[in-house]
Amino acid sequence: MQTNGIHSFRAQVEQGTSHRMNAPVSRNDNRGERNNSKAEQPIFTIDFFEDAELLPVLTTYSMRMLAVALVLGVGAFFAAPYIMHGISWAERDALLSGKISCVGWLLGIAGSVVLCCVVHELIHALCFKLFGPVHASVYLGCRFALGICYASAPGIRYRAQDYMCICLAPAIIVSLVCVFIACYTGLWLTFFAIASLHLAACTGDFYMVARIWQYPQISSCEDTAQGMIAYVEDDVCAG
């Protein structure tokens, strides 16, 4: 049922308290330079690799985003030339006339999405460096079994606002670059497909931002190899 995913997603968000105090890292392990003079306690953790309930929820949301994109893309393919005059549909005409093979077009999109994912993680890595201390060590990796690529700066704490910027930067920058290239080349369908597939792969980032956004009292976020740990100051806990 369609609403099940929404309810389970909300449940995941609301279960923030169930993850509280499970953080495996103590304040003494903090290697960051931000907020380390303040006493803080973990309020929740996110573990993309070990939380068995989380990945299916994120996958469901990715599939829904792709379904919406597919409907919009197919609708544009057939209807846009009649209702959106003045826009070049070069790849549509080329596909319909056989100048471009559908298989080749799809392979090109798949390769571009892989490239986007690499750029995505590099943007995360750059942001980890920009917002973090000079000595921050940033790692890039991939879990093929889970289909997850990641960049992490384990042990480094960031201000909550900065961590949300780190999470959202790749989704925003890659999407804007796709829009820019589409404007420049006129390949609207191609780059709409690439941007949609990339955004569907960003649900983990969106999930972290949603969790942080839900708790305005979060003072810092510590990146971990598996996800993140959110902290609040001790006086907030006591209050």
Ligand SMILES: [Zn+2]
């Ligand atoms: Zn990401």
